[in-house]
Amino acid sequence: MNLLIRGAHLASGDRADILIDNGEIIAVGSVPVAEPAEVIDADGLVVVPGFVDGHRHVWQAPLRGIGPDMTLPEYLTAVLGRALGGYGPSEAHQATLLGAAEALNAGITTVFDWSNATRTPEHTDAVLDAYTRAGIRAVVAHGNPDDERDVRRVAALRGRVTGGLAILGTDYGPWDEAVRQMELGRRLGLVVSMHASGGHNSPLRRMDEAGLLGPHLQLVHVNNMTDDDAKLLADNGVGVIVTPVVEATMGHGASCFSRFADAGGRAGLGTDVVVNAPADLFEPMRDTLRSHRAHTGTMHPAGDILAAATADSACAVGLGDVVGTVAAGKRADLVLLDGLTHLLGTGELAGAIVTSLGPADVHTVVVDGRVVKRDGRLVGLDLAQLRRATAETARRAR
Template sequence: MDLLIKGGRLVSGEPADVLVDGGAIVAVGSHPGAVADEVVDAAGLVVAPGLVDGHRHVWQAPLRGIGADMTLPDYFVAVLGRALDAYTPADAHLATLLGAAEALDAGITTVFDWCNAAKTPEHLDAVLDAYATAGIRAVVAHAGPGQEAAAEVLAGLRGRVRGGLAILGPQYGGWDDSARQIRLARDLGMVASMHLAGGFGAEPDAPLTRLHEAGLLGGHLQLVHLNAMTPHEARLLAESGAGVTATPVVEGTMGHGASPYTRFAAAGGRCGLGTDVAVNAAPDLFEPMRDTVRRHRAETGTMAPAGSVLAAATIDSAAAIGLASSVGALTPGHRADLVLLSGLAHVRGDVSSALVTTAGPADVHTVLVDGQVVKRAGRLTSLDLPKLREAAVPLAILATDH
């Protein structure tokens, strides 16, 4: 056995050991006689699935905080204009390393990277090389020119880093291009992701209606934001199995509208969560979970259990990006992507609600990806986060110096 996480407590409250071999969870429960090459002492810690960030523009990590008051048009000019245009492959490599380090530090073990930075084959190679170094699990969703050629490369990826497509979609791009890109992703066994507002009603040319009628909705498609989604659209998406991901902190900060979480849940869907952009949001999933709890309780008029939202940042987020069979749950057969949290030893019974409402990055004690310890006792093991932040300072100037 490669690894034994000993003496911890599951989110559900039960004391348990976790046995890991070959990067996968092989057993969860009481194993007093278990022997392993490495033992992680989890006494006093809560053992949870690693968090899954279903929508993150990882390359924007160096720009953290520069857009607290940006409107969407401001963002297009400063971030998708000045900063992105100036990024070299070396910049993309550094930015990806920084974004991965910030994610791991916050207990995020998987990111769906909506990768605008893969502007050329050289940029894509730099991004993939950064992920090979970082130790995080990632779906690199290629956006921009040369997507067909990049798709062939990304479709061949196996293991910790996989490929996907990031497309404009029918709201922001042409219908023919969108349909072709969605079919390409489906044919290659990848997820295609798009930003979409929703709220188009039953008009025959509404994007969601057209996608439904063309047979393009399904588990190969992830839709992000959907702040104006109608109940009818929510039912269409839930029935189709398409992934839905909300980024409530950024959506609220930039005035996109109310999170679709409650509407999608009412239709039988299960919404994932993402951090989106670091220009105006923290690079962790704790505040998105809390924002979701507050709004869901307000919209339903109930005291819905806060702990139920943990699924949105783990297994439901994994499902929305096509990884539910391998990550997002403490289940034998799943990859050993785990987070050990401190500060909750005094909470009796199920700790999921306490985790969602009170935990934060400072409570992330230990993190594992594929059974490898990437953060131990509060410190990243192979990435130097302060040095990466210092090295990336000049990249922020690309967006702010004008």
């Protein structure tokens, strides 16, 4: 079946039709189609690539807002140390489904799920089933790398839901264990993600000498990144994801986005956790714009930050050839945004999206050619009902 989005305005200001067939963008521009299976009239709307959340602990969706003053050590104790233990497969399924629905509602079409919830094969099944039902694109980064059989099962996934590997890494775990897990991920063709700090005493140089750096590796936060760190990571094509809202709220330190950019790197953006941050990428984009303007001492173009939440995040999660741009040959993960009718046809759309819009302006969302949000309402998912269904999980976790 095919889908035609007619008369949308690209973020560049140009107007275009977008033809989609079997989940793939076939053409962008003036598209004569006699009888498409479905037509979306996008008059007055702006189309952008679906947002790509490069780092999110999706299982924490029911815990939204529980830690407004929570420090990182408190988070590790309360959320990872206690709350996670109360999640059986059923709770993992419901929580993942809620997190996916919140992401879709905010125009996030891809999540890199740093999934601590994949503690057993039954938990993994529950998480995968939730993503199948939700209709979102997901990279499920398996959080139990010692269960090699289950990791291999996730690595074999193809299509809209694929696999990754989430490890403690060299900052938070033993060196030999981290090396073994990174090598496992590389053998299986997985993006291996770890939280990292950077700085003068970081193990990044040792990792480079051991041949462990490369596009297969993704580092999250890296708040203490030095100029040498930045050049090392950029030169090796290592993916970097920053989560500026959570990093500032929990005291991780200043975002490394600008330091990485100075070295030629292009960091992606993530939401990280919802215990004290919103479940969308609009505020991370704005926070990044503010900090980058302060760092450079310039009025850096606001519209340039849109790539951090789309194309750059897609590259950092291993999907740069699949999603992240509105172009023929990419999968049809698209968002139609409302609220900028007065700017249509101008060159100000991209900047206005970054500085002025939010989840309420997400009109329609398409994932893999399928409409999952239409006219401001999710299709097949009831966000209010999902929040009610996970309320008991949240109460027990607290």
